[in-house]
Amino acid sequence: MYEGAVQELIDELGRLPGIGPKSAQRLAFHILEADAGDMQKLAEAITAVKTRVKFCSICGNVSEQDTCSICRDPRRDASVICVVEESKDVMAVERTRSFRGRYHVLGGAISPIDGIGPEKLRIRELLTRLSDDTVQEIIIATDPNVEGEATATYLIRTLKPIGVKVTRLASGLPVGGDLEYADEATLGRAFAGRLAV
Amino acid sequence: MDLVAEASFTSRAYRDDAVVLRTHKLGEADRILTLLTKHHGQVRAVARGVRRTSSRFGSRLEPFMVADLQLVPGRSLEVVTQAQSKGAYGHAIASDYSRYTVATAMAETAEKLTDVDGESGTAQYQLLVGALAALSRGAQEPGLILDSYLLRALATGGWAPSFTSCARCDAPGPHTAFNAALGGVVCADCRPPGSPAPAPGTIVLLAALLSGDWETAAASEPRERSEAAGLVTAYLQWHLERRVKSLQHVDRQP
Ligand SMILES: [Zn+2]
Ligand SMILES: [Zn+2]
Numbered sequence: 001m002y003e004g005a006v007q008e009l010i011d012e013l014g015r016l017p018g019i020g021p022k023s024a025q026r027l028a029f030h031i032l033e034a035d036a037g038d039m040q041k042l043a044e045a046i047t048a049v050k051t052r053v054k055f056c057s058i059c060g061n062v063s064e065q066d067t068c069s070i071c072r073d074p075r076r077d078a079s080v081i082c083v084v085e086e087s088k089d090v091m092a093v094e095r096t097r098s099f100r101g102r103y104h105v106l107g108g109a110i111s112p113i114d115g116i117g118p119e120k121l122r123i124r125e126l127l128t129r130l131s132d133d134t135v136q137e138i139i140i141a142t143d144p145n146v147e148g149e150a151t152a153t154y155l156i157r158t159l160k161p162i163g164v165k166v167t168r169l170a171s172g173l174p175v176g177g178d179l180e181y182a183d184e185a186t187l188g189r190a191f192a193g194r195l196a197v
Numbered sequence: 198m199d200l201v202a203e204a205s206f207t208s209r210a211y212r213d214d215a216v217v218l219r220t221h222k223l224g225e226a227d228r229i230l231t232l233l234t235k236h237h238g239q240v241r242a243v244a245r246g247v248r249r250t251s252s253r254f255g256s257r258l259e260p261f262m263v264a265d266l267q268l269v270p271g272r273s274l275e276v277v278t279q280a281q282s283k284g285a286y287g288h289a290i291a292s293d294y295s296r297y298t299v300a301t302a303m304a305e306t307a308e309k310l311t312d313v314d315g316e317s318g319t320a321q322y323q324l325l326v327g328a329l330a331a332l333s334r335g336a337q338e339p340g341l342i343l344d345s346y347l348l349r350a351l352a353t354g355g356w357a358p359s360f361t362s363c364a365r366c367d368a369p370g371p372h373t374a375f376n377a378a379l380g381g382v383v384c385a386d387c388r389p390p391g392s393p394a395p396a397p398g399t400i401v402l403l404a405a406l407l408s409g410d411w412e413t414a415a416a417s418e419p420r421e422r423s424e425a426a427g428l429v430t431a432y433l434q435w436h437l438e439r440r441v442k443s444l445q446h447v448d449r450q451p
Contacts (some may be wrong), residue, residue, distance in 0.1 A: 017223070146288070150290075177250035
């Protein structure tokens with residue numbers, strides 16, 4: 001145990017995902033020895049992200065304003081919505097530069113064992129976006145794993161009766177992983193080859 | 198790792214068949230798995246790098262998958278070092294929402310039945326793998342597979358219900374009242390006030406689900422199936438004494 005502030009910092013860092021007690025201690029001493037100005041910037045960045053960043057009221061993506069930059073951009077195609085699990089997945093799809101439509105972030109995948117049923121995800125908000133004829137196609141791009149697939153199955157069942165065109169990414173994405181780790185070329189091809197369900 | 202440490206690391210490794218009950222994300226790209234193994238009961242293990250699309254494990258360590266694993270005991274969790282698929286049920290299950298919600302409820306029940314009781318591990322493993330296989334090939338309506346699994350898993354755990362003779366005095370049936378606390382159907386003398394009296398066809402269905410008589414079960418009416426489902430849930434919650442969260446999400450429309 002260290003004194004006061006140092007131990008407090010170790011404890012806080014140790015609560016971050018993937019940081020064990022040893023890493024927490026290493027990071028704490030790095031911060032202690034680093035340039036004061038640099039660490040001030042880090043502290044400010046954390047404060048800023050917690051005070052300024054919210055979720056887009058339309059798509060659920062992270063945003064500094066009420067609506068995100070993609071939903072505000074008139075050059076983006078409003079007739080196509082790509083549905084993803086998390087904001088990280090928006091970034092993954094953006095990196096491919098092959099999608100010019102808009103997004104809908106569900107906030108996770110359906111996982112009843114963790115108490116997450118469809119009602120906990122932003123599915124109602126997605127249906128609201130379909131209330132007029134603007135949206136012509138929904139691309140489902142959930143993670144290529146069991147929970148992601150089950151979520152896609154549920155979405156297809158919910159969306160099909162509405163009559164909107166629903167497509168899924170072409171097979172070829174390696175199964176079992178998270179969408180955010182798919183390389184740009186593979187993800188780009190999966191988008192280009194998407195199939196109606 | 199030096200050679201001596203590496204030798205002792207691999208010498209502690211063991212192999213076992215396991216079914217993945219649930220997974221949690223850990224750190225950047227790892228997952229913690231809750232496994233029900235064939236010979237070592239319930240085991241928690243970490244699968245490193247499994248969320249990367251380049252992972253050599255692929256989808257073999259996802260929920261409802263059955264695999265032959267090599268595990269190395271770690272400080273608090275085992276580490277999965279090898280995995281060979283023995284039953285890739287996950288994707289056939291996830292492609293049907295009813296199947297997925299049923300599989301989740303079965304996995305959560307298996308988790309709660311085996312986290313303290315190591316005794317019935319092998320029997321529980323075989324029961325669950327059989328039910329997941331049946332579910333993935335669409336052998337029966339998912340709701341029937343679930344209720345049959347729940348009754349048999351409870352029986353294996355030592356809470357065998359009776360749907361023929363009286364659960365309290367053993368008087369031969371058929372009986373018309375059901376009481377979860379007493380362990381099944383009860384005769385007119387033993388029946389506590391307020392015990393529900395399900396339709397006779399529902400009791401026939403429950404007995405069929407417990408014994409695995411699929412011909413009788415498949416011939417049941419929707420009304421009997423939904424009544425049986427309610428009684429099975431009541432029976433499960435009473436004996437497990439813990440809430441199975443997934444049950445409320447089970448999608449019973451075929
Ligand atoms: Zn937005
Ligand atoms: Zn009796």
